[in-house]
Structures are given as C-alpha cells and as structure tokens.
Amino acid sequence: MDDLSLRVYLENGSDAMRGGWLELPVVPERLDAFMRGVVGVDDGGGYAVVDHEPGWFGDVLGSDxxxxSVSSLNLAARCVAHARDLAVADSVDGDVFLDMLATAAESEDVRFPSGIAALAARAGDVAEFWTEYSLPDSWRAGNSSPDGLYGAHVAYGLMGDDAYSSLSYCMDLERLGRDEASNAGVTPGASGFVSDHEPLAPSGPVPDGALDALEAFASGWRPPSAEYRPFDIADIVCEGETVADYTLEGDGTNWGAPVYQCVVDDGFDAGSDVFGVDVLSALEDTLRRIRSARAGMGDFDEVAREVMGVEQFRPEMYDDDYGSVALDLGYVLPSPMASFEPRPAAASAPDGADPTLLADDSAASSRLV
Incomplete structure (x- = not known):
C-alpha cells in the first residue's frame, strides 16, 4: 500500500456481514459502485467506517x-494525491511534500478531511511558510523528534560546520529547538518547519460553497494504473447474444439492485429449472467476462456483486439450508433465483437500437453507468 493510501473498512449499519476494505483515493464512480455493490448502501448514510490501517491520514486526522464520511475522506485523499503529484512534477520530493502538509495541518490545527483537502489545494501558499532543515551530512538524526531536528537546524545555523561537528553531541538539541527566543513561532516536522502564519484552511468543516472548488481540484487526480471506466454490461455482450434479467429469493433480491443481469445467447430458454446447467454456465461465463473487463480497475468484486448479485464464498455456506448456489472463481449466489428472463434477441431489436437496453425500467436502472 502506498504511504499516502488510506485503507478503510466500511460496514453496513444494519447488517454487519455486509462490508469490505476499500483503499482510498478512488474516483467517485468506483466509490459509488463499492458502496452499492459491497456495502449495500449509498454514501448518504446507513454505514460506518469501523476500522482503518495506519498511515499518513491516520497520523494527520488522529483517532477521529x-x-x-467516506466521501469526505476520499475527497481529502484525492486532493492530497493530486497536490503531491503536482509537487513531484515540480521536482519536490514526495515525502518532503507530505511532511510539509502534515506540519502545516498541525500548525493550523486542521483535523477535518475537508480542511486537509483545502490545505492541499493551497500547497503553493503553504510552501511560502515552509523551510527545510539545513543539517550536515555527518549528523545522523536517527529517531530524533521534530523538536530535536529543529534544534539541530538552529544550532547548525548559529555555529557553522566546524563548531557544530565538535559540540552537537553534548548539546540538548531538543531544548534548543523549543527555546522561545530562537523558536520564533514555528511548528517543526520531520524534514522542515512551518513558520507561524495566518490560517490557510478552516479548522472545522469547509463551507458547502467551497466544496465545489475542492472537487474541481480533486478531479485532476487519476489512478496511476489505468483511467477508471464505469462498467456497462453492454460492453461484454457479443454478436448473437443478449442480456437476461433475474431476481433472487428473499433479501438477496435487494442487494445492490432489484434485478441482476448475465449474458446469454439469443433465444436462450431457461425452461422451468432456472438453475439448470445452461443457466449456471451463463452465470459463470458472465462472471469471467466481468473479471476480464475490470482488469486494472481494482473493483471486480463490487462490480460483480452490483451486476450479478454474487458474493465471495464463506465457510458457513456449506450448510445445505443456507440456499447459496456455488459458481466459478470462488463466488456464489447467496440465494436461489426467483425469476430468469432473457431480453429480446438482437435480431428483433428496432434498427439502431441496443438490444441490451430493451428491458423494463427497473432492469435498466440496476445497471452501473
């Protein structure tokens, strides 16, 4: 995991079995898909951030x-990632940039994600109050505190190389660093310090009117591996095929969407047994196609759950009474099918129409677009 990544565990507020780890930042479309497909809610509520892995954001935001909300955390992560990318492109060391931003947040007592996002968007202004430590190569900071590092910087500036090399071992550098006469109002960090200044970001939540500007700044960030593409099942339908809509019995029908989809041949007839060999084969083939289509996107699990209603196998599903149906790739349908209805074949579609769109409104609304 990248040092800047924020990995959080999101849990459905009414069903602790629904949830999963998500590594931020992600583009908003992927966050929406994860919340619907894995957590089973939208970002409006009904979930909780119940755990996170240590990292830069945990250090800056603390125990709170x-x-x-996951959307505010993701906005901050996107803004900081974009600001760091811009700094690196301008020949600034990425770790030094993050230290500068964290030190500025401490200096201004910024402890809200939107405030961190605002600081990141104004990184150029923050840099005006930032000074990297000047220390001789011979001095080994080791586990020195920021106070000690600042003290060493002050001492080295006052004494020069020769005297510092001779005397630094016997000086109380931490005390020197926090001496009010020489401190002159600074907040020390791991690689430099921020001088006292007028706040550049609010210590509380950013006003709603400013969020649009932060979102515009965050939109400059893109995933490093590949540009995110929202999933559309039409992209995996080949000539001579169409989409079948199906529902699941019980609560499974409401996981992510009221109607799920898979790809079948034109004229496919499931007959009376909706769990026949042909149906299972179509489900597994669709699952493999989705995996291929989402290569590099990092969201196969949530897309598969959103589109097909599947989830990863759990040991308790060995229970015959559980009602799950095993598929390929370690996935299962959590409950039996209640209905299975192929859409009209491509040959019967009006000229210029997409056969995958010839379905009722409820089916169309369940697609990821």
Whole structure:
C-alpha cells in the first residue's frame, strides 16, 4: 500500500456481514459502485467506517478519522494525491511534500478531511511558510523528534560546520529547538518547519460553497494504473447474444439492485429449472467476462456483486439450508433465483437500437453507468 493510501473498512449499519476494505483515493464512480455493490448502501448514510490501517491520514486526522464520511475522506485523499503529484512534477520530493502538509495541518490545527483537502489545494501558499532543515551530512538524526531536528537546524545555523561537528553531541538539541527566543513561532516536522502564519484552511468543516472548488481540484487526480471506466454490461455482450434479467429469493433480491443481469445467447430458454446447467454456465461465463473487463480497475468484486448479485464464498455456506448456489472463481449466489428472463434477441431489436437496453425500467436502472 502506498504511504499516502488510506485503507478503510466500511460496514453496513444494519447488517454487519455486509462490508469490505476499500483503499482510498478512488474516483467517485468506483466509490459509488463499492458502496452499492459491497456495502449495500449509498454514501448518504446507513454505514460506518469501523476500522482503518495506519498511515499518513491516520497520523494527520488522529483517532477521529472513523467518524468522518467516506466521501469526505476520499475527497481529502484525492486532493492530497493530486497536490503531491503536482509537487513531484515540480521536482519536490514526495515525502518532503507530505511532511510539509502534515506540519502545516498541525500548525493550523486542521483535523477535518475537508480542511486537509483545502490545505492541499493551497500547497503553493503553504510552501511560502515552509523551510527545510539545513543539517550536515555527518549528523545522523536517527529517531530524533521534530523538536530535536529543529534544534539541530538552529544550532547548525548559529555555529557553522566546524563548531557544530565538535559540540552537537553534548548539546540538548531538543531544548534548543523549543527555546522561545530562537523558536520564533514555528511548528517543526520531520524534514522542515512551518513558520507561524495566518490560517490557510478552516479548522472545522469547509463551507458547502467551497466544496465545489475542492472537487474541481480533486478531479485532476487519476489512478496511476489505468483511467477508471464505469462498467456497462453492454460492453461484454457479443454478436448473437443478449442480456437476461433475474431476481433472487428473499433479501438477496435487494442487494445492490432489484434485478441482476448475465449474458446469454439469443433465444436462450431457461425452461422451468432456472438453475439448470445452461443457466449456471451463463452465470459463470458472465462472471469471467466481468473479471476480464475490470482488469486494472481494482473493483471486480463490487462490480460483480452490483451486476450479478454474487458474493465471495464463506465457510458457513456449506450448510445445505443456507440456499447459496456455488459458481466459478470462488463466488456464489447467496440465494436461489426467483425469476430468469432473457431480453429480446438482437435480431428483433428496432434498427439502431441496443438490444441490451430493451428491458423494463427497473432492469435498466440496476445497471452501473
């Protein structure tokens, strides 16, 4: 995991079995798909951030990190990632940039994700109050505190190389660093310090009117591996094929969408047994196609759950009474099918129409677009 990544565990507020780990930042479309497909809610509520892995954001936001919405955390992660990318492109060391931003947040007592996002968007202004430590190569900081590092910087500046090399071992550098006469109002970090200044970001939540500007700034960030593409089942339908809509019995019908889809041949007839060999084969083939289509996107699990209603196998599903149906790739349908209805074949579609769109409104609304 990248040092800047924020990995959080999101849990459905009414069903602790629904949830999963998500590594931020992600583009908004992927966040929406994860919340619907894996957590079973939208970002409006009904979920909780119940855990996170240590990292830069945890250090900056502190123990309150899990009290914030995932959308606000993702906005902050996108803004900081974009600001760091811009700094690196301008020949600034990425770790030094993050230290500068964290030190500025401490200096201004910024502890809200939107405030961190605002600081990142104004990184150029933050840099005006930032000074990297000047220390001789011979001095080994080791586990020195930021106070000690600042003290060493002050001492080295006052004494020069020769005197510092002779005397630094016997000086109380931490005390020197926090001496009010020489401190002159600074907040020390791991690689430099921020001088006192007028706040550049609010210590509380950013006003709603400013969020649009932050979202515009965050939109400059893109995943490093591949540009995110929203999933559309039409992209995996080949000539001579169409889409079948199906529902699941019980609560499974409401997981992510009221109607799920898979790809079948034109004229496919499931007959009376909707769990016949042909249906299972179509489900497994669709699952493999989705995996191929989402290569590099990092969201196969949530897309498969959103589109097909499947989930990863769990040991308790060995129970014959559980009602799950095993598929390929370690996935299962959580309950039996209640209905299975292929859409009209491509040959019967009006000229210029997409055969995958010839379905009722409820089916169309369940697609990821």
């Amino acid at each position: 990190l899990e009290s914030f």
